[in-house]
Amino acid sequence: MLIDWFTVGAQLLNFIVLVWLMKRFLYQPVLDAIAAREQKIAAQLADAAATKEKAHQQQDEFQTKNQAFDEQRAELLREARDAAKAERERLQREAREAADAASAQRAKALLTDAQHLHAEIARHTQQQVFDISRRVLGDLAGLSLEQRMCEVFIQRLQAVEGPALATLGAALQAVSEAEPALLRSAFELPAPQRAAIQAALDESFGQPIPLQFEATPELVSGIELSAPGQKLAWSISDYLGALSSGLEERLGVTEPA
Amino acid sequence: MRLTPDQWIFWQHGFFKLNATIVFTWALMAVLVLGATLITRRLATGHERSRWQNLLEIVVTAIMGQIEDVGLKEPRRYLGFLGTLFLFVAAAALATMVPGYEPPTASLSTTAALALCVLVAVPLFGISGQGLAAYLKSYVQPTPIMLPFNLISEVSRTLALAVRLFGNMMSGAMIIAILLSITPFLFPIVMTVLGLLTGMVQAYIFTILAAVYIAAATHSSKPKPSPTAAN
Numbered sequence: 001m002l003i004d005w006f007t008v009g010a011q012l013l014n015f016i017v018l019v020w021l022m023k024r025f026l027y028q029p030v031l032d033a034i035a036a037r038e039q040k041i042a043a044q045l046a047d048a049a050a051t052k053e054k055a056h057q058q059q060d061e062f063q064t065k066n067q068a069f070d071e072q073r074a075e076l077l078r079e080a081r082d083a084a085k086a087e088r089e090r091l092q093r094e095a096r097e098a099a100d101a102a103s104a105q106r107a108k109a110l111l112t113d114a115q116h117l118h119a120e121i122a123r124h125t126q127q128q129v130f131d132i133s134r135r136v137l138g139d140l141a142g143l144s145l146e147q148r149m150c151e152v153f154i155q156r157l158q159a160v161e162g163p164a165l166a167t168l169g170a171a172l173q174a175v176s177e178a179e180p181a182l183l184r185s186a187f188e189l190p191a192p193q194r195a196a197i198q199a200a201l202d203e204s205f206g207q208p209i210p211l212q213f214e215a216t217p218e219l220v221s222g223i224e225l226s227a228p229g230q231k232l233a234w235s236i237s238d239y240l241g242a243l244s245s246g247l248e249e250r251l252g253v254t255e256p257a
Numbered sequence: 258m259r260l261t262p263d264q265w266i267f268w269q270h271g272f273f274k275l276n277a278t279i280v281f282t283w284a285l286m287a288v289l290v291l292g293a294t295l296i297t298r299r300l301a302t303g304h305e306r307s308r309w310q311n312l313l314e315i316v317v318t319a320i321m322g323q324i325e326d327v328g329l330k331e332p333r334r335y336l337g338f339l340g341t342l343f344l345f346v347a348a349a350a351l352a353t354m355v356p357g358y359e360p361p362t363a364s365l366s367t368t369a370a371l372a373l374c375v376l377v378a379v380p381l382f383g384i385s386g387q388g389l390a391a392y393l394k395s396y397v398q399p400t401p402i403m404l405p406f407n408l409i410s411e412v413s414r415t416l417a418l419a420v421r422l423f424g425n426m427m428s429g430a431m432i433i434a435i436l437l438s439i440t441p442f443l444f445p446i447v448m449t450v451l452g453l454l455t456g457m458v459q460a461y462i463f464t465i466l467a468a469v470y471i472a473a474a475t476h477s478s479k480p481k482p483s484p485t486a487a488n
Binding site: 002003004005006007008009010011012014015016017018019020021022023025026027029030031032033034036037040 | 260261263272273274276278279282283286289290293294297300301302303304310313314317318333336337338340341344345361364365366367369370371373374423
């Protein structure tokens with residue numbers, strides 16, 4: 001007989017005991033450990049999910065902030081650019097105005113210099129012409145300059161004719177002893193020249209013309225006869241005026257408009 | 258020559274006896290429980306764990322996976338019974354590497370005891386799963402005519418369980434014993450390796466069949482899977 005019933009009973013008991021022991025010492029602890037680990041992993045996963053969610057939220061927040069910062073920066077940049085542009089325009093305008101002012105001042109200074117130069121040249125030329133004429137006339141004919149000026153004036157007077165003579169005569173008709181015609185010269189005329197001029201006037205207009213002699217240095221060596229509304233003159237200043245015009249053209253100096 | 262370790266008796270007093278089957282069973286129980294205690298004494302619940310703990314977890318989860326694959330929805334409920342069946346039969350086969358050892362499963366008394374356990378466990382799980390009436394009703398399904406056949410099926414499959422395991426384990430031990438006497442060294446080693454494989458397969462078959470019977474008992478409305486007789 002292969003089956004021993006005592007052994008069967010004993011093995012039954014042994015197996016039941018083994019089941020209980022294995023449950024107690026193997027399955028329960030191992031399953032508990034696995035469950036604990038799974039719980040821990042689940043907790044870690046939940047934690048990771050929460051962290052991820054939080055990270056997402058923070059990312060969104062940062063993106064929003066970044067966008068706001070970008071917009072703010074762009075706004076500030078635009079404002080700064082506008083301010084810089086306005087400042088540049090203001091500085092350019094000021095510089096242009098300053099340059100214009102400096103240019104105008106320089107032009108004015110140049111004109112003043114030219115005028116001074118012109119006056120200086122005129123004065124110097126006058127002096128030179130005067131000296132040369134005086135010396136030439138003295139050397140050639142023994143005449144004084146004043147004497148020759150009188151002669152020239154008288155020749156001019158006598159050369160006047162036609163309507164000009166009539167107009168001048170009408171003007172001279174109006175003069176009287178109280179308001180004599182004015183004869184101005186650059187220097188005091190000597191008596192012989194005065195008499196010669198008076199005689200020439202009287203002769204030209206056929207009546208005595210009351211004259212008042214006056215020395216006017218501005219005439220620059222010349223003689224000028226003034227009656228109400230009319231004037232007959234000869235002086236070096238006319239030549240000097242022509243000379244001055246020529247010089248101004250050469251120098252390019254003109255009175256600013 | 259002993260056909261079964263039951264015949265290797267260390268001590269006897271009347272009906273009571275202490276044979277090799279019982280002694281080696283105690284030894285296996287001691288090894289299993291001691292090993293489990295030693296390993297589970299310092300179980301880690303973190304990611305870092307010992308190799309032994311990994312082994313135990315793999316074994317336990319694999320058994321649970323197999324139970325679930327058979328169709329039992331709550332594997333933890335059946336783990337104690339089915340897992341112990343597998344571990345005991347497998348350990349009994351594995352220990353054949355130890356010289357002088359005789360597997361208790363090579364005793365028809367042991368396999369009969371295990372088969373009786375299955376015979377008792379199946380209706381217990383079935384009644385607890387679907388109630389007494391529903392379980393008893395399953396014996397007259399699909400028609401009451403099937404009642405005697407179902408009863409015969411219960412007895413015959415239990416007998417088949419016991420004899421199949423006994424036959425395989427006993428024949429393995431016998432073949433090795435015979436071969437040792439005629440061709441020592443190499444060939445017995447090969448046969449031992451083959452015996453190990455056979456033992457593992459038998460442990461698997463025994464456990465899976467028990468699981469299938471339990472699954473059939475707990476799911477009476479579903480068609481019963483036909484117990485495939487292995488070997």
